[in-house]
Amino acid sequence: MRSDGLAALSMRDLGARVGMKAQSLYSYFPSKHAIHDAMFRQGYEEFLAAIDTVDVAVDVADARAEAVRTAEIFFDFCTADSARYQLLFQRSIPGFAPSPEAYAVAVAAYxxxxxxxxxxxxxxxxxxxxxxxxxxxxxxQQLANDPGGRRWRDLLEPAVVMLLDHTRKDPT
Amino acid sequence: MRSDGLAALSMRDLGARVGMKAQSLYSYFPSKHAIHDAMFRQGYEEFLAAIDTVDVAVDVADARAEAVRTAEIFFDFCTADSARYQLLFQRSIPGFAPSPEAYAVAVAAYxxxxxxxxxxxxxxxxxxxxxxxxxxxxxxQQLANDPGGRRWRDLLEPAVVMLLDHTRKDPT
DNA sequence: GTCTATATTCTGATAGAC
DNA sequence: GTCTATCAGAATATAGAC
Known part of the structure; x- marks a missing residue:
C-alpha cells in the first residue's frame, strides 16, 4: 500500500507479499474490510505510542519548544507512511467505516x-x-508536492509560533 | 464522482449517467485516462474563472479584506465539489498524470x-x-469532518489575519 | 454515433481436499 | 492452516453490425 496507494492492494497481492495464496488470508481475516479495520486500529495505536515519545517539559516556559516537538512528532508520523496517513486521517477508502472497537482507539488518540x-x-x-x-x-502539501523532502517540514516551527501567537492574542 | 469518490466511477456508470452504453464513450474519448485528463484541465479552467471573480480592491488598505475574499473563493471552490478538489489538488487517482497540455493550465492557475x-x-x-x-x-478538514457544514469555513478570516500578521512580522 | 457481442483481466469470496 | 479449483461479477477496451 505504501507504494501504490490505499485502494491498490488486492487480496492476491497481499497474499503474495506474505507468502500465501489470497484464499489463505481468509483463515486470519473474515473479509478485506476486517483487514482495513485492523490496520486502522493498529495505526491509531502507533499514533498513541508516537505522541507519548514527546518529552514533557516540566517548565511551563518551555511550552513553545514542546509544542514544536509535538508538531514534529505528528508531521513525521504522517509523512513516514502516506498510506497510513490517508487511512487514519483522510478516510479515503470508499465505503470503509471503522468498527466501534477501532473507532474507540481513534477517539482516545484525539x-x-x-x-x-x-x-x-x-x-x-x-x-x-x-x-x-x-x-x-x-x-x-509535503506528501503531494515534495515527497521525501523537507520543504513544508521546515515550516513547522514558524507555523507553531504563528499559531501560539494567534492563540495568545485571541483570548476567551 | 461527487457522491462516491474519484475512483468509484466506472465507464459503465458514466455511460448510464449520460444515457449511453459504456462502449459508446470511446467515440468521444480514447480511454478513461483521457476523461480524467479532460476533467483535470476543465477543473483548472473553472478555478481560473473562480479566482477572477474576486473584486480587485483599488485601495491597498483594503488588502486584508481582499485577502479574506480570495481565501473564501478558494475554500468555496474546493468544498463545492470534493471530487474535483481531490483531482486538482490531491492527485489521488492512482497512476494518473496530466498531459502536458492540461498541466500547463494548472501551472497558469498556480x-x-x-x-x-x-x-x-x-x-x-x-x-x-x-x-x-x-x-x-x-x-x-471541512470535507473530512463536517461535509456541508461551516466549522472550518468560519475559521477562514482569523486564519487569513494570522497569516498576514505572520508575513508582516517576518520580513525578508 | 450507438449498439451488441466479446475479449481479457482483475476483483473478493467460497468449497472442499489434504 | 494452506492449498487447488472455482464462482460471480466487476473492470477497461476492441470488433464489427447498423
Missing amino acids: ERTVGRLRRYGIERQDHLDLWTATMTGLVS | ERTVGRLRRYGIERQDHLDLWTATMTGLVS
Whole structure:
C-alpha cells in the first residue's frame, strides 16, 4: 500500500507479499474490510505510542519548544507512511467505516492530542481546529508536492509560533 | 464522482449517467485516462474563472479584506465539489498524470494565485507555502469532518489575519 | 454515433481436499 | 492452516453490425 496507494492492494497481492495464496488470508481475516479495520486500529495505536515519545517539559516556559516537538512528532508520523496517513486521517477508502472497537482507539488518540495542546494554551475548539487544519495541511502539501523532502517540514516551527501567537492574542 | 469518490466511477456508470452504453464513450474519448485528463484541465479552467471573480480592491488598505475574499473563493471552490478538489489538488487517482497540455493550465492557475497573494505582501516562497498549506488544511478538514457544514469555513478570516500578521512580522 | 457481442483481466469470496 | 479449483461479477477496451 505504501507504494501504490490505499485502494491498490488486492487480496492476491497481499497474499503474495506474505507468502500465501489470497484464499489463505481468509483463515486470519473474515473479509478485506476486517483487514482495513485492523490496520486502522493498529495505526491509531502507533499514533498513541508516537505522541507519548514527546518529552514533557516540566517548565511551563518551555511550552513553545514542546509544542514544536509535538508538531514534529505528528508531521513525521504522517509523512513516514502516506498510506497510513490517508487511512487514519483522510478516510479515503470508499465505503470503509471503522468498527466501534477501532473507532474507540481513534477517539482516545484525539483526546490525547487535545490534552497535549491544552498544555500550550490551545483550549478553545476554534483554536484546536485551526491547529489541526494547519498541521494536516502542511503534511498533505509535503506528501503531494515534495515527497521525501523537507520543504513544508521546515515550516513547522514558524507555523507553531504563528499559531501560539494567534492563540495568545485571541483570548476567551 | 461527487457522491462516491474519484475512483468509484466506472465507464459503465458514466455511460448510464449520460444515457449511453459504456462502449459508446470511446467515440468521444480514447480511454478513461483521457476523461480524467479532460476533467483535470476543465477543473483548472473553472478555478481560473473562480479566482477572477474576486473584486480587485483599488485601495491597498483594503488588502486584508481582499485577502479574506480570495481565501473564501478558494475554500468555496474546493468544498463545492470534493471530487474535483481531490483531482486538482490531491492527485489521488492512482497512476494518473496530466498531459502536458492540461498541466500547463494548472501551472497558469498556480501563477495566477501567486500573483494575487503578492498583492497582500505574501511574496517569499515560505510564506506562499504556509498560505497554501493552511488553506488546503482548512478545506480537507471541512470535507473530512463536517461535509456541508461551516466549522472550518468560519475559521477562514482569523486564519487569513494570522497569516498576514505572520508575513508582516517576518520580513525578508 | 450507438449498439451488441466479446475479449481479457482483475476483483473478493467460497468449497472442499489434504 | 494452506492449498487447488472455482464462482460471480466487476473492470477497461476492441470488433464489427447498423
